[in-house]
Each structure stands twice: as C-alpha cells, then as structure tokens.
Amino acid sequence: MPLPPHGRPADEVLAELDALQGGDVDWKGGRVFSLAYFAGDEIYGVARAANDRLLSANALNTAAFPSLKQMEADVVATVAGWLGAPEGVAGSMTTGGTESLVLTVLAARERGRQMGITEPNMVLPLSAHAAFEKGAHYFDVRSVRVPVGDDFRADPDAMAAAMDENTVLVAASAPQYPQGAIDPVEEIAALAAARDVNCHVDACMGGVVLPYLRRLGEPIPPFDFSVDGVTSMSIDLHKYGYTAKGASVLLHRDRQRRRHQTFVTDNWTGGLYGSTGVLGTKSGGPIAAAWAVLQHVGDDGYLELARVARDAQVRLRRRLDAIEGVSVLGDTPATLVAFGVDGADPFAVADLLAADGWYVDRQGPPPSLHCTVHAGHAGTVEAFADAVEAAVASARASAASGEAGAYGTLD
Structure with missing residues (x-):
C-alpha cells in the first residue's frame, strides 16, 4: 500500500487496522499454544496502559528519563530475587530472549578474548534455543551442538567431551523449549566452574514459573544462581510474567561479568x-x-498464575496420554508439552487443528507438535484435547501430510 497523498481520518485508519487482524490467531481466547501469553483482561489492561504512558520515552539515556532507570532497576531486582541471585548481581532489560541470548554469547566471547582465546566456541545441548546460533553467527563463535539424552535433557558427559581449550560458554535450559525438559544445571555448571568457563542458564521459559512451582510443592531441581558455577541467566517477562512484548532480563553474577x-x-x-x-x-x-x-500482580498473584498454568498443563498432558497413538515427549515438569503421533503425520494434525481455529508449534526432530500452556488456557485445554483426538483420527484415516512450518518467519 503506497503512502496516501493526504492523511486519512484516524477512525478510518484504525478500522482498517482492526480489519487487517481478521486473519490473526485468537491469542486471547485460549486457542493459541505459542507466541503470546494472556492472563486476563485486567492484567492486559494494566500492561497496555503503562506501555502507552511511556511508549515514546527513550531508555537510551535515562538522564532524560530517570523514571525508566528506576523502573528497570525495580524489575531487575524482582527477577534477581526469583532466581536466587547473590549480592552484587548485575542485570539489565532487553527486548526479549533472543537479545538476551545474543548478548550472552557476546559476553562470553569478550571474556574469552581477555583470556587470550581467539577462536572461541560454545558447547550447547541440541535442545538449546536457536538464538544461541544467532549469537554465534553475529560474533564469530563456533557452535558445538551435543545430542541430548533419551529424556531430552542435556548430557553433561557429552558436553564435557566436547569442551576444549577454546570453549568460552556452556549453556543449560530451565526448561528447554522443544520438550519442556529441565537440564541438569548443577552438573553442567560444575563443568564450567572446573574450567573457568561462562555458564548460562536460559530460563526465559521458566524463570517466572519455576520458583513458584517449587513453592507449590513441585519437585523442581536446582537451576538458578544458588548453583555454584552459574554465571548468567535470562528470563522473559513477556511470557509467564504476562507483560507487554518485548521484555526480558539478563542477569550476570557480578558487574565485572556484565561489562x-x-x-x-x-x-x-x-x-x-x-x-x-x-x-x-x-x-x-x-x-x-x-x-x-x-x-499489580504481586507475589501472591504470580503464585496463583503459576498454579493455574501448571494445572492446565497437567490436565492437558493427562488427556493427551489417553489418546491412542499420541506420545508425549519427556517428563514435562513445568508448563510445556510436546507430542508426536504414531501412524499419522503430526503436521497434518496441525493443519486440521489450524482449520478448527487452534494454533500449535510444529517442530523437529523428532517431528512433533508443541504447546506452551499458560493461565489463559485454564478453560480450553479439554476442548483442545478433543480437537487433537479428532484431528489425529482424521489424519490417520486420510494419510494426509502437512508442512513442517517454521518457528520464525523470513520473507
């Protein structure tokens, strides 16, 4: 669409904008298991109102906007408290998990340079987020991927074998995105500490919910700064914090590492x-x-949101386990679920779900479908499970095939 020669009335422009969204997924209605997170109109309204108030304020120089300096400091302090950060922890907000992980790679490369490493590499489980690869590409750090175990968790022995004198970073996830498994952070961090290598825990998915799930009695293993050897962590607030896109926090154990x-x-x-x-x-x-x-949400509010999200995930897992031919991948200890389908193409199942108004991620290997379950799904997981059961039966009967799709988009 070309720029109009004359400005158009605001109500006309906004009406067209609303119309353009007609083909978008219904992310507020509990039918989308990816990309967006919703905890109700009230929380969304607070996020929207606050976002509008400082939409054009610029955090490049907080001398002009000291309010942003204070707010960022408060947010970082809250996240540090969730993640058991020690005194002296240093952090900042980024635009999302990708920027946090890209900066993690940069920080490791720069520290490696100070140690005389000119051909740096990082050792990652195969399940670590794709944004590490973006950081490797940007900053010329070689990515060494290591297969995960049968339980989809990182294999510390394999990671140890892949490390060498040029390794500047190892990573773990809590949980990892593809199957929702929590990596053995203690063992991976011990590898890093023994070799004086940076160890990052990507808690973008779990950094909000895991501390609360532990308080609710879930057996969450150690994954945060309480683990010796963990040098940095990332956590996304626009996921289970239910804040506006994009808001992530990157924490380093001390200011020297953040430099x-x-x-x-x-x-x-x-x-x-x-x-x-x-x-x-x-x-x-x-x-x-x-x-x-x-x-607005506060500590008790996040405890309840974590409980609701976990309850929805448990109910979904229970239903999926009961569908013939559906295989849930891994132990799913938090709020993610991935599943494969025997005797049918899972991507054909995804096509049928999409035609019925449901949106899930398509991923592999192995070919599977992925659901990020949040508080907004509390009332829809049973209907979704019914839709999965019908779609699996239909795809198996028709022997249809579907497109693998993509996690991100490139035109």
Whole structure:
C-alpha cells in the first residue's frame, strides 16, 4: 500500500487496522499454544496502559528519563530475587530472549578474548534455543551442538567431551523449549566452574514459573544462581510474567561479568555513547509495562498464575496420554508439552487443528507438535484435547501430510 497523498481520518485508519487482524490467531481466547501469553483482561489492561504512558520515552539515556532507570532497576531486582541471585548481581532489560541470548554469547566471547582465546566456541545441548546460533553467527563463535539424552535433557558427559581449550560458554535450559525438559544445571555448571568457563542458564521459559512451582510443592531441581558455577541467566517477562512484548532480563553474577556485555565508545563527534544491549533507542513502553504488571500482580498473584498454568498443563498432558497413538515427549515438569503421533503425520494434525481455529508449534526432530500452556488456557485445554483426538483420527484415516512450518518467519 503506497503512502496516501493526504492523511486519512484516524477512525478510518484504525478500522482498517482492526480489519487487517481478521486473519490473526485468537491469542486471547485460549486457542493459541505459542507466541503470546494472556492472563486476563485486567492484567492486559494494566500492561497496555503503562506501555502507552511511556511508549515514546527513550531508555537510551535515562538522564532524560530517570523514571525508566528506576523502573528497570525495580524489575531487575524482582527477577534477581526469583532466581536466587547473590549480592552484587548485575542485570539489565532487553527486548526479549533472543537479545538476551545474543548478548550472552557476546559476553562470553569478550571474556574469552581477555583470556587470550581467539577462536572461541560454545558447547550447547541440541535442545538449546536457536538464538544461541544467532549469537554465534553475529560474533564469530563456533557452535558445538551435543545430542541430548533419551529424556531430552542435556548430557553433561557429552558436553564435557566436547569442551576444549577454546570453549568460552556452556549453556543449560530451565526448561528447554522443544520438550519442556529441565537440564541438569548443577552438573553442567560444575563443568564450567572446573574450567573457568561462562555458564548460562536460559530460563526465559521458566524463570517466572519455576520458583513458584517449587513453592507449590513441585519437585523442581536446582537451576538458578544458588548453583555454584552459574554465571548468567535470562528470563522473559513477556511470557509467564504476562507483560507487554518485548521484555526480558539478563542477569550476570557480578558487574565485572556484565561489562563484557556492554558497549562504550567516544570515537565520533557526538560525545560518549554507551549501551547495555544491541539496541540504542529503546522504547520505555515495555519497561513501564513490566514494572506496572509486576506491581499489580504481586507475589501472591504470580503464585496463583503459576498454579493455574501448571494445572492446565497437567490436565492437558493427562488427556493427551489417553489418546491412542499420541506420545508425549519427556517428563514435562513445568508448563510445556510436546507430542508426536504414531501412524499419522503430526503436521497434518496441525493443519486440521489450524482449520478448527487452534494454533500449535510444529517442530523437529523428532517431528512433533508443541504447546506452551499458560493461565489463559485454564478453560480450553479439554476442548483442545478433543480437537487433537479428532484431528489425529482424521489424519490417520486420510494419510494426509502437512508442512513442517517454521518457528520464525523470513520473507
């Protein structure tokens, strides 16, 4: 659409914008098991109102916007408390888990350079997030992927065997995205500590819910800064924090380690320039939304949201386990579920679900479907399970095949 020669009335433009969304998934209605998170109109309204108030405020220089400096500090402190961070922990907000992981790779490379490493590599389980690969590509760090165990958890022995004198980073996930397994963080962190290597725990999916699930009595293994050897962690607030996109936090065990993430220069005529992340200009909206939602929901609210999400996931798993030919992958200790289908193409099942208004991730290997279950699914998991059962039967009878799809989009 070309730029109109004359401006159009606001109500006309907004009406067209609403119409353009007609083909989008119904992410507020509990029919989308990926990409977006919803905990009700009230929390969403707080996020939206706070985001609007600071939408065009710029966190590049908080001397002009001290409110953003305070809000970011408060958010980081809350996350540090969830993750058992020690005194002296240093962190900052990023635009999402991808930026947090890219910066993690950068920090490891820079620390490696100080140690004389010129051909750095990082050792990752095959299940670690794709954003590590983006960091490897951007910063010329070789990615060494190691197969996971039969339970989809990282294999510390295989990771140890893959490490060498050029290794600057090892990673674990809590939980990993594809199957929702929690990696053996203690063993992986011990490998890193023994070799003085950075150890990052990607808790973008679990950093909010896992501490609360533990309080609710779930047997959550150690995964955070309480584990010796963990040097950094990432957590997304726009997932189970239910804040506006995009809001993530990257924490380092101390300020010295965070310095490897930051960039500072005065090599131009505009004065000293410094930033903690990839972006320069950074909207204050997501920072304000994160701060406001955390304050609005509070500790007891997040405990209840974690309980509701976990209950929905348990009910979904129970239903999936009862469907003939459906195989849930792994132990699913948190709020994710992935499943394969015997005798039918799972991607054909996804096509049928999509035609019925349900959206799930398609992934592999192994070919499977993935569900991120949150509080907004409390009232829909039974209907979804019914839809899965019908779709599996239909796909098996027709021997249809489907497209694998993609987690991200590139035109």
